[in-house]
Amino acid sequence: MTPITEVEGRRVALSNLEKVIHPATGFTKGELLHYYATTADALLPHLHDRPLSFLRYPDGPDGQTFFAKNVPPGTPDWVTTAEVPRSEGPARMVLIQDLPSLMWAANLVTEFHTPQWLIDAPGEADRLVLDLDPGHPATIVECCEVALWLRERLAADGVEAYAKTSGSKGLHVLAALTERTPSREVTAYAKDLAVEAEHTLPHLVVHRMTRSLRPGKVFVDYSQNAARKTTATPYTLRAGTEPTASAPVTWEEVAGCTDPAELTFRAQDITPRLQTYGDLLAPLLAR
Structure with a gap:
């Protein structure tokens, strides 16, 4: 039964x-x-x-x-x-x-x-996401370096960024938008950021999905801002051999990461982190 x-x-x-x-x-x-x-x-x-x-x-x-x-x-x-x-x-x-x-x-x-939009306004994004995906032998350590650059670049536009692990290999950089914006416009802005990141950090970043370009580099995937696309929700467990979670992280943790294990969080790690930090992504919800 x-x-x-x-x-x-x-x-x-x-x-x-x-x-x-x-x-x-x-x-x-x-x-x-x-x-x-x-x-x-x-x-x-x-x-x-x-x-x-x-x-x-x-x-x-x-x-x-x-x-x-x-x-x-x-x-x-x-x-x-x-x-x-x-x-x-x-x-x-x-x-x-x-x-x-x-x-x-x-x-x-x-x-x-x-998705990056709410049901009352499909295709009108209230947040931006950049999915940093490392190509072997790059790891989340390289993603952290790219995330720190993106954080500064977004800050120059008056946008405050937040970070979480993907729960898989990479890192997500997120930001709340001050007003609803058509997903196609957010996607275009995110693509500009990805292209600029590649121009500034050519040894580290690629903005195109082409597999042959990605070994040893971080693919900055801007496409998840498209209205039809979705991203792993904060705190979801992922379908891996271990119960890893998509976990919000502090910028201090991002800046200090020297080993992928430091930003690998399993199911049992999340409650203690919530007790310590609360929800680090709560500012994204303050609409």
Whole structure:
């Protein structure tokens, strides 16, 4: 039988709690659900009013993974959904607005990915993101160097930047926009930043996705500002061999990073960090 748990008055089915999801550490689905329950206060505001894209990995990273934007079959009627415009026609997507919805979605074993806009104004961005992706043998250490340059460059335009790990190999630089801006304009601005970064740091940065250009350099991916694109939400766990999280970090940590291990955060690291720092990305929510 599938255990039913009551979460804030909603009945949520939680299944296969002993199933190992992250094989390198034996991290189970029950531990994954516990992680999301204990980080919900920080995570939920970053999900609120943003249509959710699911990257599901129900059998762990070595099993089938699939990306879905539409409302999954069997979604409870109390989970909020909304119609979202798409080039191929409108689609209905999930909004995670409360703890019961979060636990239902977490039970599907999903990475949480969200766009840079809110449901009341699709395609009108309220934040900017630059995804720094290192090409081997570069690591997050090189990403940190690029992130510090981007921080200064954004500050010159009066924009305050924040950082988080991707939870995979790289780093995300984020900024709140003072007013809603068409995603295409934000994308164009972000591309200008990426091109300027490559011009200034040619030994370190590439702004094009071309694989042959990327070894040993940091790809500054500006395209996630496009209205149709999504980025790993702060605090989401990632589909890797270990339960690594996309974790907000301080600029002091970025500046001091000399080893990738210093900016690798697992599920068990996040609650202590929240106790120490609170949500380092809270300023992005002060709309």
